[in-house]
Amino acid sequence: MSELHLLDHPLIQHKLSLMRDKNISCKKFRELLEEVAMLMAYEVTRNLPLEETKVQTPIAEARVKVLAARMSIIAILRAGLGMVNGMLRLIPTARVGHIGLYRDPHTLEPVQYYYKLPKDVADGELIVVDPMLATGGSAAGAIQLLKEKGARDITLLSLIAAPEGIQRVRREHPEVDIYTAAVDERLNDHGYIVPGLGDAGDRLFGTE
Numbered sequence: 045m046s047e048l049h050l051l052d053h054p055l056i057q058h059k060l061s062l063m064r065d066k067n068i069s070c071k072k073f074r075e076l077l078e079e080v081a082m083l084m085a086y087e088v089t090r091n092l093p094l095e096e097t098k099v100q101t102p103i104a105e106a107r108v109k110v111l112a113a114r115m116s117i118i119a120i121l122r123a124g125l126g127m128v129n130g131m132l133r134l135i136p137t138a139r140v141g142h143i144g145l146y147r148d149p150h151t152l153e154p155v156q157y158y159y160k161l162p163k164d165v166a167d168g169e170l171i172v173v174d175p176m177l178a179t180g181g182s183a184a185g186a187i188q189l190l191k192e193k194g195a196r197d198i199t200l201l202s203l204i205a206a207p208e209g210i211q212r213v214r215r216e217h218p219e220v221d222i223y224t225a226a227v228d229e230r231l232n233d234h235g236y237i238v239p240g241l242g243d244a245g246d247r248l249f250g251t252e
């Protein structure tokens with residue numbers, strides 16, 4: 045069964061609390077999402093496999109450890125885009141893939157309109173990023189697409205999760221670990237997370 049990791053670092057919690065405030069500007073929201081994604085990148089990469097290699101220091105040869113796996117960040121458009129730069133600050137060699145999904149407002153099911161993935165996406169570790177895990181349809185759909193392309197080592201990183209979304213991802217993809225900064229109370233009748241932070245994509249791009 046997949047593990048649920050609650051990222052309770054004080055800086056992550058503080059920044060998330062600022063983001064929930066409906067009165068902050070689009071600019072501030074974007075800056076905070078990038079900052080919080082960078083902090084979350086530190087936590088989500090904690091168990092990445094390392095391999096040994098050698099390096100010549102100015103003094104002697106040293107046996108050192110470097111990341112063993114190729115890393116890819118897969119952003120679910122649009123809101124996941126807001127997490128990419130923060131992640132790349134800590135994992136600058138990661139490749140970036142994009143999956144375009146929007147939720148049908150009536151069925152709440154995801155509609156795919158785009159994808160572009162790194163070559164050989166099946167090799168290495170994938171971190172799927174999207175700030176909001178609500179019904180879980182978008183995340184589960186994105187993970188399904190990645191699996192169909194052969195990917196195996198997939199982790200999901202969301203800023204806020206609803207219990208319903210966690211359950212769905214776990215049911216459909218029991219091997220995928222989920223990292224989140226908050227598990228909120230529930231979904232409202234329109235599928236929005238309560239209390240959540242509203243529509244992350246709209247707040248990020250000023251389209252509300």
Ligand SMILES: O=P(O)(O)OC[C@H]1O[C@H](OP(=O)(O)OP(=O)(O)O)[C@H](O)[C@@H]1O
Binds near residue numbers: 145178
């Ligand atoms: O768990 P779910 O119920 O699928 O909801 C979560 C999805 O909803 C939002 O995207 P949205 O459809 O608003 O698209 P946007 O990012 O382009 O605004 C959010 O960024 C997730 O992708």
Ligand SMILES: O=c1cc[nH]c(=O)[nH]1
Binds near residue numbers: 123235237240243
């Ligand atoms: O609360 C929610 C639910 C889905 N998508 C969002 O952006 N926010």
Ligand SMILES: [Mg+2]
Binds near residue numbers: 123243244245246
């Ligand atoms: Mg949206």
